[in-house]
Amino acid sequence: MGSEGPAAVTIHVTGFKKFHGVSENPTETIVSNLKEYTEKKGLPKGVILGSCSVLETAGQGALTQLYQTLRSALSGKDSRSPCSGRIVWLHFGVNSGASRFAIERQAANEATFRCPDEMGWKPQKVPIVPADGGISRVRETSLPVEEITKALAKKGFDVMTSDDAGRFVCNYVYYHSLRFAEQSGVKSLFVHVPLFLTIDEDTQMKFAASLLEVLASLCQ
Numbered sequence: 001m002g003s004e005g006p007a008a009v010t011i012h013v014t015g016f017k018k019f020h021g022v023s024e025n026p027t028e029t030i031v032s033n034l035k036e037y038t039e040k041k042g043l044p045k046g047v048i049l050g051s052c053s054v055l056e057t058a059g060q061g062a063l064t065q066l067y068q069t070l071r072s073a074l075s076g077k078d079s080r081s082p083c084s085g086r087i088v089w090l091h092f093g094v095n096s097g098a099s100r101f102a103i104e105r106q107a108a109n110e111a112t113f114r115c116p117d118e119m120g121w122k123p124q125k126v127p128i129v130p131a132d133g134g135i136s137r138v139r140e141t142s143l144p145v146e147e148i149t150k151a152l153a154k155k156g157f158d159v160m161t162s163d164d165a166g167r168f169v170c171n172y173v174y175y176h177s178l179r180f181a182e183q184s185g186v187k188s189l190f191v192h193v194p195l196f197l198t199i200d201e202d203t204q205m206k207f208a209a210s211l212l213e214v215l216a217s218l219c220q
Contacts, residue, residue: 012050019057027092044213061119093170102162107175110135
Protein backbone atom coordinates (compact mmCIF):
# COMPACT_ATOMS: atom_id res chain seq x y z
CA MET A 1 0.00 0.00 0.00
CA GLY A 2 1.37 3.40 -0.97
CA SER A 3 0.73 6.57 0.94
CA GLU A 4 -0.37 8.59 -2.07
CA GLY A 5 -4.07 8.43 -1.18
CA PRO A 6 -6.88 7.67 -3.61
CA ALA A 7 -6.18 7.85 -7.33
CA ALA A 8 -7.51 10.84 -9.21
CA VAL A 9 -10.77 10.57 -11.10
CA THR A 10 -10.48 11.24 -14.83
CA ILE A 11 -13.55 13.05 -16.14
CA HIS A 12 -14.19 13.30 -19.87
CA VAL A 13 -16.76 15.87 -20.91
CA THR A 14 -19.03 16.34 -23.92
CA GLY A 15 -21.44 19.02 -25.07
CA PHE A 16 -23.43 19.60 -28.25
CA LYS A 17 -23.40 21.98 -31.20
CA LYS A 18 -26.42 24.00 -32.30
CA PHE A 19 -29.66 22.35 -33.35
CA HIS A 20 -33.16 23.22 -34.52
CA GLY A 21 -34.46 26.08 -32.40
CA VAL A 22 -31.19 26.58 -30.47
CA SER A 23 -28.73 28.57 -32.60
CA GLU A 24 -26.22 28.93 -29.76
CA ASN A 25 -25.89 25.88 -27.55
CA PRO A 26 -24.56 26.79 -24.08
CA THR A 27 -23.02 23.34 -23.70
CA GLU A 28 -20.70 24.00 -26.67
CA THR A 29 -19.42 27.09 -24.84
CA ILE A 30 -19.12 25.31 -21.48
CA VAL A 31 -17.19 22.35 -22.87
CA SER A 32 -15.00 24.44 -25.20
CA ASN A 33 -13.96 26.74 -22.34
CA LEU A 34 -13.79 24.27 -19.45
CA LYS A 35 -10.09 23.43 -19.73
CA GLU A 36 -9.05 27.10 -19.79
CA TYR A 37 -11.51 27.93 -17.01
CA THR A 38 -10.21 25.21 -14.69
CA GLU A 39 -6.59 26.09 -15.50
CA LYS A 40 -7.27 29.66 -14.36
CA LYS A 41 -9.32 28.75 -11.30
CA GLY A 42 -7.43 25.56 -10.47
CA LEU A 43 -8.74 22.05 -10.92
CA PRO A 44 -10.54 20.58 -7.92
CA LYS A 45 -8.44 18.14 -5.90
CA GLY A 46 -8.58 14.59 -7.20
CA VAL A 47 -9.71 15.54 -10.72
CA ILE A 48 -7.97 14.95 -14.02
CA LEU A 49 -9.89 16.73 -16.76
CA GLY A 50 -9.71 14.42 -19.76
CA SER A 51 -11.08 15.13 -23.22
CA CYS A 52 -13.57 17.92 -23.84
CA SER A 53 -15.55 17.11 -26.99
CA VAL A 54 -18.39 18.91 -28.75
CA LEU A 55 -20.71 16.45 -30.50
CA GLU A 56 -22.99 16.93 -33.47
CA THR A 57 -26.60 17.17 -32.31
CA ALA A 58 -27.50 14.01 -34.17
CA GLY A 59 -28.46 10.44 -33.36
CA GLN A 60 -27.74 7.58 -35.72
CA GLY A 61 -25.64 9.68 -38.10
CA ALA A 62 -23.22 10.73 -35.36
CA LEU A 63 -22.80 7.32 -33.69
CA THR A 64 -19.34 6.72 -35.16
CA GLN A 65 -18.08 10.01 -33.70
CA LEU A 66 -19.73 9.24 -30.36
CA TYR A 67 -18.11 5.81 -30.04
CA GLN A 68 -14.72 7.12 -31.15
CA THR A 69 -15.02 9.70 -28.39
CA LEU A 70 -16.15 7.15 -25.77
CA ARG A 71 -13.42 4.65 -26.70
CA SER A 72 -10.72 7.33 -26.61
CA ALA A 73 -11.14 7.49 -22.84
CA LEU A 74 -10.31 3.82 -22.50
CA SER A 75 -7.30 3.86 -24.81
CA GLY A 76 -5.45 6.23 -22.48
CA LYS A 77 -6.71 4.90 -19.18
CA ASP A 78 -3.56 2.99 -18.22
CA SER A 79 -1.40 6.09 -18.34
CA ARG A 80 -3.93 8.61 -17.02
CA SER A 81 -5.90 6.69 -14.44
CA PRO A 82 -4.94 3.29 -13.04
CA CYS A 83 -8.52 2.22 -12.38
CA SER A 84 -11.11 2.28 -15.13
CA GLY A 85 -13.79 2.65 -12.46
CA ARG A 86 -12.35 6.11 -11.86
CA ILE A 87 -13.20 7.24 -15.36
CA VAL A 88 -16.40 9.26 -15.66
CA TRP A 89 -18.15 10.38 -18.81
CA LEU A 90 -19.93 13.67 -18.12
CA HIS A 91 -22.36 14.77 -20.82
CA PHE A 92 -23.93 18.23 -20.94
CA GLY A 93 -27.05 19.00 -22.96
CA VAL A 94 -29.35 22.00 -23.09
CA ASN A 95 -33.01 22.06 -22.13
CA SER A 96 -34.16 25.38 -23.59
CA GLY A 97 -37.34 25.40 -21.49
CA ALA A 98 -35.60 24.71 -18.17
CA SER A 99 -35.06 27.20 -15.36
CA ARG A 100 -32.58 25.08 -13.37
CA PHE A 101 -29.90 22.42 -13.78
CA ALA A 102 -31.04 18.78 -13.93
CA ILE A 103 -28.99 15.70 -12.99
CA GLU A 104 -30.37 12.88 -15.14
CA ARG A 105 -30.81 9.51 -13.43
CA GLN A 106 -31.60 7.42 -16.51
CA ALA A 107 -32.08 7.11 -20.25
CA ALA A 108 -34.81 5.27 -22.14
CA ASN A 109 -34.24 2.96 -25.10
CA GLU A 110 -36.49 5.16 -27.23
CA ALA A 111 -35.78 7.64 -30.01
CA THR A 112 -38.78 9.86 -30.70
CA PHE A 113 -37.41 13.12 -32.07
CA ARG A 114 -39.74 16.13 -31.93
CA CYS A 115 -37.82 17.67 -34.84
CA PRO A 116 -35.17 16.32 -37.23
CA ASP A 117 -31.65 16.15 -35.82
CA GLU A 118 -28.82 18.01 -37.55
CA MET A 119 -28.46 15.16 -40.06
CA GLY A 120 -32.16 15.13 -40.93
CA TRP A 121 -33.14 12.02 -38.92
CA LYS A 122 -36.55 12.06 -37.20
CA PRO A 123 -37.29 8.64 -35.68
CA GLN A 124 -40.60 7.91 -33.93
CA LYS A 125 -40.81 5.24 -31.20
CA VAL A 126 -37.64 3.51 -32.45
CA PRO A 127 -35.50 1.44 -30.02
CA ILE A 128 -32.08 3.10 -29.71
CA VAL A 129 -30.42 -0.31 -29.32
CA PRO A 130 -32.75 -3.00 -30.75
CA ALA A 131 -30.64 -5.73 -29.12
CA ASP A 132 -31.67 -4.32 -25.71
CA GLY A 133 -35.34 -4.97 -26.40
CA GLY A 134 -38.23 -2.54 -26.71
CA ILE A 135 -38.62 1.17 -26.08
CA SER A 136 -39.68 0.63 -22.46
CA ARG A 137 -36.14 -0.50 -21.49
CA VAL A 138 -34.34 1.98 -19.22
CA ARG A 139 -30.70 2.23 -18.18
CA GLU A 140 -29.71 4.02 -14.96
CA THR A 141 -26.42 5.64 -14.05
CA SER A 142 -24.39 3.94 -11.33
CA LEU A 143 -23.55 7.35 -9.86
CA PRO A 144 -25.54 8.58 -6.80
CA VAL A 145 -27.64 11.29 -8.43
CA GLU A 146 -29.40 12.32 -5.20
CA GLU A 147 -26.06 12.90 -3.45
CA ILE A 148 -24.72 14.82 -6.45
CA THR A 149 -27.83 17.02 -6.51
CA LYS A 150 -27.69 17.71 -2.76
CA ALA A 151 -23.97 18.56 -2.88
CA LEU A 152 -24.51 21.04 -5.72
CA ALA A 153 -27.56 22.58 -4.01
CA LYS A 154 -25.42 23.12 -0.90
CA LYS A 155 -23.03 25.12 -3.08
CA GLY A 156 -25.90 27.42 -3.98
CA PHE A 157 -26.95 26.09 -7.39
CA ASP A 158 -30.59 25.72 -8.45
CA VAL A 159 -30.48 22.02 -9.32
CA MET A 160 -32.85 19.05 -9.36
CA THR A 161 -32.79 15.31 -9.98
CA SER A 162 -34.61 14.21 -13.15
CA ASP A 163 -35.95 10.83 -14.27
CA ASP A 164 -36.72 11.96 -17.81
CA ALA A 165 -33.94 12.98 -20.20
CA GLY A 166 -36.47 13.40 -23.03
CA ARG A 167 -36.49 11.26 -26.17
CA PHE A 168 -34.30 13.48 -28.38
CA VAL A 169 -30.52 13.43 -28.97
CA CYS A 170 -29.61 13.99 -25.30
CA ASN A 171 -31.40 10.80 -24.26
CA TYR A 172 -30.02 9.00 -27.33
CA VAL A 173 -26.41 9.81 -26.44
CA TYR A 174 -26.96 9.10 -22.73
CA TYR A 175 -28.43 5.68 -23.45
CA HIS A 176 -25.45 4.68 -25.60
CA SER A 177 -23.04 6.11 -23.02
CA LEU A 178 -24.67 4.23 -20.12
CA ARG A 179 -24.56 1.00 -22.12
CA PHE A 180 -20.91 1.61 -23.00
CA ALA A 181 -20.09 2.50 -19.37
CA GLU A 182 -21.64 -0.74 -18.09
CA GLN A 183 -19.70 -2.81 -20.63
CA SER A 184 -16.42 -0.95 -19.99
CA GLY A 185 -16.49 -0.61 -16.21
CA VAL A 186 -16.63 3.19 -16.25
CA LYS A 187 -19.32 5.65 -15.14
CA SER A 188 -21.59 7.99 -17.07
CA LEU A 189 -23.73 10.99 -16.15
CA PHE A 190 -25.90 13.38 -18.17
CA VAL A 191 -26.72 16.89 -17.00
CA HIS A 192 -29.23 19.24 -18.59
CA VAL A 193 -28.51 22.97 -18.37
CA PRO A 194 -30.75 25.95 -19.22
CA LEU A 195 -30.00 28.60 -21.82
CA PHE A 196 -27.55 31.39 -20.87
CA LEU A 197 -30.54 33.78 -20.97
CA THR A 198 -31.93 31.87 -17.99
CA ILE A 199 -28.73 31.14 -16.04
CA ASP A 200 -25.76 33.25 -17.14
CA GLU A 201 -22.54 31.84 -18.57
CA ASP A 202 -20.39 32.62 -15.52
CA THR A 203 -22.77 30.75 -13.21
CA GLN A 204 -22.90 27.79 -15.59
CA MET A 205 -19.09 27.62 -15.77
CA LYS A 206 -18.94 27.66 -11.95
CA PHE A 207 -21.57 24.91 -11.90
CA ALA A 208 -19.55 22.74 -14.31
CA ALA A 209 -16.37 23.17 -12.24
CA SER A 210 -18.28 22.42 -9.01
CA LEU A 211 -19.75 19.30 -10.60
CA LEU A 212 -16.23 18.04 -11.39
CA GLU A 213 -15.35 18.49 -7.71
CA VAL A 214 -18.49 16.69 -6.50
CA LEU A 215 -17.96 13.77 -8.89
CA ALA A 216 -14.34 13.39 -7.77
CA SER A 217 -15.34 13.30 -4.11
CA LEU A 218 -18.04 10.67 -4.73
CA CYS A 219 -15.92 8.45 -6.99
CA GLN A 220 -13.00 8.05 -4.62
